[in-house]
Amino acid sequence: MTRILVVEDEPSYLEPLLFQLTREGYEAHGASTGEEGWELFGQMPFDLVILDLMLPGISGTTLCRRIRETHPVPIIMVTAKSTENDVIVGLEIGADDYVTKPYSFRELLARIHAVLRRTLERITPGPPTDxxxxxxGPVTMEIASHEVHVNGTLTAFPLKEFEVLAYLIRNKGRVVTRQQLIGRVWGSDYVGDTKTLDVHIKRIRAKIEDDPTKPALLTTVRGVGYRISDEPSP
Incomplete structure (x- = not known):
């Protein structure tokens, strides 16, 4: 049975969510503080963590970092905020997806299904890439070791940024549509808004472009998607 940890300090969200998850056939465990969530996480293995950004004591961002240091379990971040900076923070520290309050259980359930499916795909053996x-251009990616060098310098790329960049480079010189990128990295059944992709593209450009405000390597094809090329665009 799939085991889910929900760390949420608002009873009006926590209790109904645990009830609904249980009805859906999941084994759901709840914690109302970051400390309780961290303690529970250490007591048993979880297949997914639903983590509120704003928590008393240990914050959701701190708890997310702690979990990421020890385990690759998928994390869905829940936040009452939806500004770009909040999205960036959640994605940077290792969240796989995010939802904003108020949310419907149907929406969250779709995110859960998508994240768990993508996790299963990552651990299911496929064509060898070792x-x-x-x-x-200036970018060299080592897939097996998950390393990226930009102009010879080792540069940190969180998992989703790594996957977006790898897909673009595998298709370098060709236009990749936004839907293709979202489908490949987040899954064809992804129900989140496209701001997530925008954030990742922005952060990738900040790492590979000489001037991210005037991208020359990773360019936008207006109304279609993106293209990455060895030769910078004029």
């Missing part, structure tokens, strides 16, 4: 190296 030793694969991707190169595009």
């Amino acid at each position: 030793g694969e190296t991707l190169v595009c």
Whole structure:
């Protein structure tokens, strides 16, 4: 049975969510503080964590970082805020997806299904990629070791940024639509808004472009998607 940890300090969200998850066939455990969530996480294995951003004591961002240091369990961040900065913070520290309050249980359930499916796909054996190296302009990606060098400098790329960049480079010189990127990295059944992709593209440009405000390597094809090329666009 899939086991889910919900860390949420508002009873009006926590209790109905635990009830609904149980009805859906999940084994759901709840915590109302970051400390309780961290203690529970250490007591048993979880398949998914639903984590509120604003918590008393240990914050959701701190708890997310702690979990990421020890385990790759998927995390859905819940926040009452929806500004770009809040989205960036959640994604940077390792969240796989996010929802904003107020949310419907149907929406959250769709996110849960999508995240769990993508996790299963990542751990299911597929075509071998060990030793694969991707190169595009100043960027060199080592797939097996999850390392990215930009102009010879090792540069940190969280998982989703890594997957977006790898897909773009595998299709370098070609236009990749936004829907193709979202489907490949977040899944064809992704129900979140496209701001998530925008944030990742912005952060990738900040790491690979000489001037991120005037991208030359990773360019936008208006109304279609993105293209990455070895030769910078004029």
